[in-house]
Amino acid sequence: MATQRGRTGKGNGKANPAEDEAVYQAILHALLEGKLKAGTKLAEPPLADIFGVSRERIRKVLHRLGAERRLEMIPNRGARVPRPTLDDVRSVYEAHRVLEAGVLTQLVRHVDDALIERLNAHLAEERAAATRGDRAASVRLSGAFHVHLVEALGNAELSRFLADLLSRSSVMVSVYEPATDSICAVDEHGAIVEALRARDVARAIAVSREHFLHVESRLHLDDDTTPAAEDLTVVFGAVKPKRRKAR
Amino acid sequence: MATQRGRTGKGNGKANPAEDEAVYQAILHALLEGKLKAGTKLAEPPLADIFGVSRERIRKVLHRLGAERRLEMIPNRGARVPRPTLDDVRSVYEAHRVLEAGVLTQLVRHVDDALIERLNAHLAEERAAATRGDRAASVRLSGAFHVHLVEALGNAELSRFLADLLSRSSVMVSVYEPATDSICAVDEHGAIVEALRARDVARAIAVSREHFLHVESRLHLDDDTTPAAEDLTVVFGAVKPKRRKAR
DNA sequence: CTCGCAGAAAATGTGCACATTTTTTGGAGG
DNA sequence: CCTCCAAAAAATGTGCACATTTTCTGCGAG
Incomplete structure (x- = not known):
């Protein structure tokens, strides 16, 4: 009864944008949080089941995430969590580095x-x-520092680009985890601020550059390449368990 | 017969990704070419009619363009060609300027x-x-110069960001047309190359900055704000006139 | 035991029939 | 002539029933 299967089931097209957004946020959050391992298949039926919404809803969200390049969409073969190469990661870090030099x-x-x-x-x-x-707070604040820098310019385009880069690199750390030990060197951030205060562009850029190279150097390739099969019901544990499948 | 309307028309879900792409490219091209004036409403039914495809097809493309922020999507109210403010344009130019400094x-x-x-x-x-x-060639080559610069770094992220900025500013020139007279100052591009050859960062950036400010200064606000109602059949003139409406 | 290959099962893609808005229309009243 | 408002018309949003494609499964040949 849960989903009134009686009749021909004519469409009752009631609009509910909040529901779309909720599903989108849930998947995005799991992605950014690193709960979804690289290579994981995101099939529509199980997700529709888990979130208790129609498959179309899921489909739309998945395609949106694909358009944002957060998921890898293959025609007729569905969505997968991308498995970035080490070069991809370097590319993101380099882009951040170059952007910050301009900023x-x-x-x-x-x-x-x-x-x-x-x-x-x-x-x-x-x-x-x-x-x-x-x-956890350190990692978050470390990223926020760079956000502060770019937002000081008050340019929406640049802010968006940085946010994109950050979200992408945050996904990557789950693959190429940058050593859980020492944190992102607050002193290096401090050195950037100090150079800014002194209006010394060259030094600010040099310090920033060193900072990024330092972080980059900590990346190490996890060549174990876990096959990464995963149980989605665990990942999205009890988000909205309207219906479940027995099997 | 063209589109077999007989029967209840049960779904014949034949996949044709090329058709999606064709519609997407057609609309995108018209957008970049400036054929679609700012503020124009892009309704699904007429477009489906013009391109001779189902409304769902159009809908998907429209939403994709919305996700790319090339169209302004308003819930329950469809898609419109965005009407950028002067600040939006400045923002894009500034972003390009800042990015190029980093590059x-x-x-x-x-x-x-x-x-x-x-x-x-x-x-x-x-x-x-x-x-x-x-x-026409001058405008195209002028943009291509900056593309060359960023592509010399071989960074996909940065290249993509620049392409995004360029495509957005190219739309904007149709609103705030930057004087049809003199062209984008080839000499300024030459000065950038010269500074690069001399490995003089400061000069390269300074010249680049001046170049952008120069271009920006030519922007002028067209406050006539044409109501911009438009006949879509003219814009997409005879692209794929499979069916037409008489009315 | 491995490989290959039908047939079955599952997943993706698409058109269509509605429900729900939004926009337009046509008067009635001021 | 303008304003307001209800009804009609048009446009957008959504679930569902399929078609198509991919993936899984079982079994027999080498």
Whole structure:
């Protein structure tokens, strides 16, 4: 009865954009969180089952994620979590590095005390998280630092591009995990702010560059390439278990 | 007979990805070419009629273009050609400027004679088009110059971002047409190459910056804001007139 | 035991029939 | 002549029933 199968089941096309968004967010979140391992197949029927929505709903979301290049869509063969190569990862880091060089170049023209103050406040947060040993917060704040830099320019296009790069690299760390030990070097962030305060473009760029190369160097290839079969019901554990399949 | 309307028309789900692509390309092309004025409503039924495909096909393409932010999608209200504000345009130009600063910074580390030679060859083409008075070619080559620069880095992410910016600004010129007179200053491109050859980062960036500001300054607001109602059959004139409506 | 290959099962792709908005139309009243 | 409002018309959104394609399965030949 759960889904009224009686009759020919004429469409009752009731609009519910929030539901689309919920499914989208759930899958995206699982993706960014690294809960979905690279190579995992995302089939429509099981997902529709798990979220308790129609298959069309799932289909639309999957295609959207594909258009955003967060999923790999193959015609007639469905969606898979992409398995980035090491070169892909380097490409993303390099892009971030190049972008930040441009951002810093532009930023030194607009630095003011207020900006420096805001950045320093952020650095304080980072240090607090580091000494606290809160790794999750450290990772998050580390990325947020670069977001702060680009957002200081107030350019929506650039901000969006950076957000795209960050989300993509955050997925990648789950494949090429950058060593769980020491955290992203808050001091390097501090050095960037210091160079900015001094209006020293060359130094800011140099420090930023070193920072990225440092992070990049920590990447190591996990050649075990786990076949990565996964149980989706576990990943999206009890999100909206309207219906289930017995089998 | 063209589209077998007899029977209840049960789904004949024959896959034809090429058709999707054709419709997508047709609309995208019209958009980039500036044939679709800002604010134009793109309704599904007429488009389906013009291209001779099902409405679902059109719908999918429209949503895809919306996801790429080339069309403005409003829930329950369909797709419209976006009407960028002057600030939007400036934002795109600024993003391009900032990005190129980063690209040049990175590029001076990898310049070699072969690259300089390629760029000079391109400049020769630009000059030829300019003296020939071929405005269309000039505009195209002017954009291609910047593409050459970023592609010299061989970074797919950066190339994609630039392509995105360029395609967006090309749409915008149809709204804020940057004076049909003198062309994009080939000399400024030449100065960038010259600075690259000399490995002079600061100068390259400065020249590039001036170049963009120069182009930006030519933008002028067309406040006439044409109501822009348009006949789609004219825009997509006889692309695939399988069926037509009499009315 | 491996390989190959039908047949079955499952998954993806598409048109269509509606439900739900939104937009247009046509007067009635001020 | 303009404004407001209800009914009609048109457009968008959604589930579903298929067709098509891919993947899985079982079994027999080498």
